[in-house]
Amino acid sequence: MKKKPLILVTNDDGITAPGIITLVDIMKSIGDVIVVAPDSPQSGMGHAITLDSTLHIEKINIKESNYEAFSCSGTPADCVKIAISEILNRQPDLVVSGINHGSNSSINVIYSGTMSAAIEAGIEGIPAIGFSLLDYSWNANFEHCKNYVKNIAQNVLKNGLTEGTVLNVNIPNSEKHDIKGVKICRQAKANWKEEFDKRQTPQGKDYYWLTGTFENQDKGEDTDEWALENGYISVVPVQFDLTAHHSIQKLNTWDFNE
Amino acid sequence: MKKKPLILVTNDDGITAPGIITLVDIMKSIGDVIVVAPDSPQSGMGHAITLDSTLHIEKINIKESNYEAFSCSGTPADCVKIAISEILNRQPDLVVSGINHGSNSSINVIYSGTMSAAIEAGIEGIPAIGFSLLDYSWNANFEHCKNYVKNIAQNVLKNGLTEGTVLNVNIPNSEKHDIKGVKICRQAKANWKEEFDKRQTPQGKDYYWLTGTFENQDKGEDTDEWALENGYISVVPVQFDLTAHHSIQKLNTWDFNE
Numbered sequence: 001m002k003k004k005p006l007i008l009v010t011n012d013d014g015i016t017a018p019g020i021i022t023l024v025d026i027m028k029s030i031g032d033v034i035v036v037a038p039d040s041p042q043s044g045m046g047h048a049i050t051l052d053s054t055l056h057i058e059k060i061n062i063k064e065s066n067y068e069a070f071s072c073s074g075t076p077a078d079c080v081k082i083a084i085s086e087i088l089n090r091q092p093d094l095v096v097s098g099i100n101h102g103s104n105s106s107i108n109v110i111y112s113g114t115m116s117a118a119i120e121a122g123i124e125g126i127p128a129i130g131f132s133l134l135d136y137s138w139n140a141n142f143e144h145c146k147n148y149v150k151n152i153a154q155n156v157l158k159n160g161l162t163e164g165t166v167l168n169v170n171i172p173n174s175e176k177h178d179i180k181g182v183k184i185c186r187q188a189k190a191n192w193k194e195e196f197d198k199r200q201t202p203q204g205k206d207y208y209w210l211t212g213t214f215e216n217q218d219k220g221e222d223t224d225e226w227a228l229e230n231g232y233i234s235v236v237p238v239q240f241d242l243t244a245h246h247s248i249q250k251l252n253t254w255d256f257n258e
Numbered sequence: 259m260k261k262k263p264l265i266l267v268t269n270d271d272g273i274t275a276p277g278i279i280t281l282v283d284i285m286k287s288i289g290d291v292i293v294v295a296p297d298s299p300q301s302g303m304g305h306a307i308t309l310d311s312t313l314h315i316e317k318i319n320i321k322e323s324n325y326e327a328f329s330c331s332g333t334p335a336d337c338v339k340i341a342i343s344e345i346l347n348r349q350p351d352l353v354v355s356g357i358n359h360g361s362n363s364s365i366n367v368i369y370s371g372t373m374s375a376a377i378e379a380g381i382e383g384i385p386a387i388g389f390s391l392l393d394y395s396w397n398a399n400f401e402h403c404k405n406y407v408k409n410i411a412q413n414v415l416k417n418g419l420t421e422g423t424v425l426n427v428n429i430p431n432s433e434k435h436d437i438k439g440v441k442i443c444r445q446a447k448a449n450w451k452e453e454f455d456k457r458q459t460p461q462g463k464d465y466y467w468l469t470g471t472f473e474n475q476d477k478g479e480d481t482d483e484w485a486l487e488n489g490y491i492s493v494v495p496v497q498f499d500l501t502a503h504h505s506i507q508k509l510n511t512w513d514f515n516e
């Protein structure tokens with residue numbers, strides 16, 4: 001009998017989030033699952049790692065479960081590092097992160113704790129996928145995407161990924177769209193326009209909440225934003241070699257000895 | 259008379275770090291400087307932003323200074339966002355981050371708070387550079403690189419950067435090398451091999467410190483690691499479109515309807 005794949009599941013919304021519970025359920029139908037996820041929400045953590053404080057792990061007791069779960073005091077990237085180095089007996093065959101409550105499409109990939117976990121796994125040479133649903137609600141409906149999430153994970157296990165890449169998968173909100181299918185995309189050129197919400201403490205001192213509006217300048221039909229707006233699951237292959245190779249030639253014309 | 263460029267200076271080691279004080283001194287010889295930097299060290303923060311707590315700004319009194327400085331309770335990316343949105347009267351002509359006490363070459367760019375500030379500026383369409391010195395010491399010597407830092411900043415102001423890119427500049431440790439010059443490079447393929455330092459609390463509970471060994475598998479003479487090992491300042495153009503375009507064709511052959 002062929003050995004079942006070992007699948008590490010993590011996220012950035014914390015180990016109690018409905019999104020990760022859904023992802024665990026789906027992955028249990030494919031392989032042996034182990035969960036190592038943050039003990040509290042870590043949204044917007046980007047690729048942060050914990051250098052200036054200690055890391056703590058707790059084994060979680062899950063009733064009637066056939067998998068092990070650990071909460072970790074660190075960031076999503078920490079979870080992947082400590083899982084591989086200290087918790088797992090062997091390198092996992094797949095790392096999946098999510099399902100995030102909220103979008104990580106286009107520029108959001110940069111700020112995303114969900115994707116940082118997947119990227120960390122990719123850096124360690126392990127096939128990895130980050131899944132995100134375009135619904136921030138804790139009561140989000142994941143039913144419409146379960147078969148797709150399973151299918152994408154099975155494809156990665158079967159076909160592997162190009163070296164140095166991981167997948168950023170975003171899923172339309174079920175209230176807005178029936179899913180039409182899966183589209184391979186590029187990251188749309190978009191950004192957030194900041195709008196700081198300035199308030200005052202009871203003592204009269206200013207403070208701020210970071211808020212903003214998402215602005216997509218990129219109408220390309222090959223982008224993740226287009227796919228999601230049109231009812232498709234977007235799959236963007238993401239790399240962590242950030243070199244802008246197309247810019248090297250121009251920089252080589254500069255004079256650095258002036 | 260031509261208007262002086264407005265230069266925003268930030269970092270991830272915190273506003274009191276010798277590296278940022280050096281960078282401010284250099285930038286004052288080129289333009290009008292304003293500093294918005296974290297009020298405490300933020301190393302390893304990656305591209306984290308503050309979504310779940312409030313942000314606070316303090317104006318810093320600097321004796322005999324001809325520039326303004328503000329400390330911010332947030333991450334390096336937060337500093338850039340709040341500077342542009344709430345503190346500056348106009349968009350800066352250049353954002354510089356650093357000089358970091360420690361390397362941000364090769365894969366370290368992913369974990370780097372220094373580079374996240376530069377990348378955040380790039381996302382907002384502002385030319386930006388992250389500077390890092392390969393010396394973690396607070397007493398690091400910056401003398402040997404001052405002219406190069408100035409020259410690189412002047413080149414960016416004069417020539418601009420390719421859209422969607424910022425510069426990741428790393429500088430050899432003066433104790434190891436005389437600087438031979440500047441080399442335009444690609445990011446070396448390298449990673450950290452984790453070694454968690456497992457300890458026990460006085461109450462007998464396990465906890466961990468994240469440590470590791472840097473492993474460079476990439477001996478290419480066009481890499482930042484090669485340049486630094488051979489006494490050159492490395493300049494890598496960095497992009498925040500993470501799409502692995504070379505992987506799209508392969509993914510399009512997958513069957514997502516099995």
